[in-house]
Amino acid sequence: MSEPYTHVRLICSDDDGLNHRYEIRVSTFVQFDENPGRRSISGVPSKKEAEEIAKKIARSERNRTSAPVWK
Template sequence: MPEPYTHVRLICSDDGGLNHRYEIRVSTFVQFDENAGRRSISGLPSKNEAEEIAKAIARSERDRTGAPVRR
């Protein structure tokens, strides 16, 4: 099964005053394929499997960063 891949963007935020900062956006993508025949060849997970993988990554990231849980 293919590994999730990550995309990182660095964005300079300058409001013209004293607030100068960089925002780092890290996105992790989990690809899936709903076509069972193609999925058997590509090795991609189904949508439900990809959702579970994404949730596990999100939980791990939340635990690592200490981000609050919104309900």
């Protein structure tokens, strides 16, 4: 089965000369495949299954970071 993967970027924000900061942007990707035949060979989840995996990861990160609950 295809596992989620993470991409991390470091972005320097020095826009007006007053705010000197770095943004750490972390993105986690969950691949899916809507072709049942290919999916049975590759082990990649369907779109609905990938959505549930993504929601589980999002809830975990929200709890870990004490971020506000989305609507």
